[in-house]
Amino acid sequence: MLLKNLPAIAVVLTDRDILSISKESLEGADLIELRVDMFETCDDNLNTIENIFALAKKKFNLPILCTIRSSQEGGKKDIDNRLQIYERLIPYCEFFDIEIFSKEAPSLRQISQQHNIKLIASYHRFDLTPSVDELEVVFKDAKKLNADIVKIATMVNKKRDLETLLLFTLKHRNDKIIIIGMGEKGIPSRIINPVFYSLITYASLNINSAPGQISLQDIVNIFRILGVRSN
Template identity: 60%
Template structure:
């Protein structure tokens, strides 16, 4: 595993952020997620990844999110992008139910890339049984880490996510709730087995995200960081 701390804090950046944010401003982050679907320009993507790797000296996670699971715009040549930035990355993320995820698995099989198979539901938190089916599909596809992010509409949704996290605390999972009511899950679930929580810096990539500086402070208060 390429992460110095688990649970880890991933900060979500776009191309403009990489060119403007200093290393000192990202103090406390363990991982940088570069969301290519949030990039202003999709030319010379490898240059942005190279700059980020050199500038921040942190593991990089490449994500090119599909619009139906929260991507900001449609990008057609996703596999080409992943292959292009492979030399700079430690992690890739792709949707478990994507038609391309098996091809991405084949692409990284001989590399040290850790593949996160993700599932996002922006309308609700499915039942525990449905979440288990998502998990089983991720395992069947040989995902290294399975990420489940769902919309929290009521308190019982938080309970469902936490119960699922506890059930799989010995597995490599990431669980988080989206929306204002999902904010507690971004703080609590990492205590009970969720490997990574996501923070924003300039642009929020999912509803309910907490700013990096606040997340680092919370982790210190909770003694998850020194």
């Protein structure tokens, strides 16, 4: 799985973070998610983006997850040449993330397989949490892609949504899944679901990439208290 701890903690960073933070500030993180759609200084310039990834690999020596999120599922800006960027960043990445229903997903699956990069096929709903049956349809579509990991993140509006996400997590305990509830009411899912086989939880350092995200320091401390991890 390329990760020393499961559940793993991914810290979400931007280009400005890579340029400014110290290695010590990422203590407890298992991997870095670099959100290219949140980059501020690159203007989609391939050379500049590549330099950021090269610096991140050298500076922090952690596995890197490259995400170029579509604006339709929460990305901060539209990027037309996503496949070209992913291909350029192959030497620096252990993981790619792409939306299950994006037109680029099948091509990125082929690219990632050719270069031994794990593909996270993701699905985001920022308005609600669908039923377990609806989530099953999403999961099956992700498996048709032959994704290595299926990530589902939905908005939690009521307690029952947390129950739905936990039930789905338990149902797929033997699959490689990431299940996240977004929003303030979804915060418990970022702690509970990883205890029950959701592989990765996402933490913030300076900027939240999704509503309800917990800080890296807090999630590390919570996991230690729960005995989920010792380091």
